[in-house]
Amino acid sequence: MLQKFFIFCSGADTDILETCSNGERNKYAGIGATVFFTAIMAFIASGYALYTVFDNIYTSIFFGLIWGLLIFNLDRYIVSTIKKRDSFKSELLQAAPRIVLAIIIAIVISKPLEMKIFEKEINQVLLEEKNAMTLENKEQLALQYTPIIESLNRDIANLKNEVAQKEAETNALYDTYIAEAEGTAGTKLLGKGPVYAEKREKHDAYLAELQQLKQSNAKKIAVIENQIAGLNTDYDKAVSNSQPVIDGFDGLMARINALNKLPWLPSFFIFLLFLAIETAPIIAKLLAPKGEYDYKLEEQESVVATWVTQKVAQRKLLMSTDAVMNQQIYEDIKSEEELYRYKKEKAEELMRLQANSFHNTQVKGLS
The missing domain is CATH 1.20.5 (Single alpha-helices involved in coiled-coils or other helix-helix interfaces)
Incomplete structure (x- = not known):
């Protein structure tokens, strides 16, 4: 039963093989088994590749099954259409397009399995790329907010400097009228005279202005700080909203690019393995004697x-x-x-009939 199934997979004529020796049937059963297992590997490879795209196991299995059947049908057709000839050169020429097709199929089958085999290494490459993209994304978003925040911080610094400058002037006036009262500066008369009262009045006026300036600037600084806090919130929200896009950067194309960044030799040997499997039935038919x-x-x-x-x-x-x-x-x-x-x-009778018919028609037209 299994031998019949593999013979069917080989595309050979079962009626002819029934009349052949057991060794001949085993040969074509082996070719059919290679075709069958190549299709199984194509199903697994395409199923994994599609799972990275759709992220749904049922959809991946469905389309993977279709792809596996397609590869099975192609391989079966390729093997069944190669006919043994008297010249190896003509056989090779006949098989050349089929070998090219087998190479293409081997590439398509091997690439998804390479991604599965080197999944950990690919994930590491993707992680590094995601980290770099996250930093770059933060820097790009910061370019939108940093100049505004720096400008607002300069406004706060100017307001604080204005208060500090007024406070320094007020302190200087305080020192002046104290020195006048002590007689160490100004008129150098000990006691609180008219000059002292004038300087004290000026200091008190500056002190009142200082208090008022502190209150008004404190309100302005509070408003600006709220603006800065709002901008920081908007920046954090922009980073948070864009992060899922970066986290989802692990699709099929991203994984293929990550695979290409790994050393090429292991991938190349895996490709050679699948190429050997895919071309095995064709090579077997070419090398086998008639x-x-x-x-x-x-x-x-x-x-x-x-x-x-x-x-x-x-x-x-x-x-x-x-x-x-x-x-x-x-x-x-x-x-x-x-x-x-x-x-x-x-002919004469037909011409008479035609003449009579024409005459009758003309007569009717005149009446």
């Missing part, structure tokens, strides 16, 4: 070809013979006087 099945298949095809050629030749001969006979028959009929007179009478 067997019993090939002779019987060639005999059957030659019988059909001979029969078709014979039928075509018979039809051509029949058509040419029929044409010659028809020409001779019409030549003989042309020389018969009785047939001539009969056709002449019929």
Whole structure:
């Protein structure tokens, strides 16, 4: 039962193989098994590749099954259409397009499995790329907010400097009227005279302005700090909203690019393995000597070809013979006087009828 299934997979004519030796059947069962297991590996590889795209196991299995059946049908067709010939060169020339197709299929099958085999290494490369993208994303977003925040911080610094400058002036006036009262500066008269009162009044006026300036600037600084806090919140929100896009940067194309950044030699050997598997049935048929099945298949095809050629030749001969006979028959009929007179009478009768019909039509038109 298993042998019959693998023979079916090989695309061989089961009726012919039934008349062949057991060794011949085993050979084609082996070729069919290679075709079958290649399709299984294509199903696994495409299923994994599609899972990285759709992230749904049922969808991946469905489309992976379709892809596996497609590869199975292609391999079966490739193997079944290679015919053994008397010249190896003609066989190789016949198989060349099929080998190219097998190379393409091997690349398609091997790439997803390479991504699965080197999944940990690919994840590491993707992690590094995501970290770099996160930093770059923060820097790009910061370019939108940093100049505004720096400008607001400068405004706060200016307001604080304004208060500090006013406070320094007020302190200087305080020192002045104290020194006047102590007699160490100004008039150098000990006690609180008119000059002292004037300087004290000026200091008190500056002190009142200082208090008012502190209050107004404190309100302005609070407003600006709220603006800065809002900008920082907006920046954090922008970073948070863009991060899922970076975290989701692990699709099929991203993984293929990450795989290409790894050392090429291991991937190349995996590709060679799948290429060997994919081309194994073709190489086996090319290298194998002409067997019993090939002779019987060639005999059957030659019988059909001979029969078709014979039928075509018979039809051509029949058509040419029929044409010659028809020409001779019409030549003989042309020389018969009785047939001539009969056709002449019929022609005269037809012309009389046409004339009468034309006359009647004209008469009706005049009445």
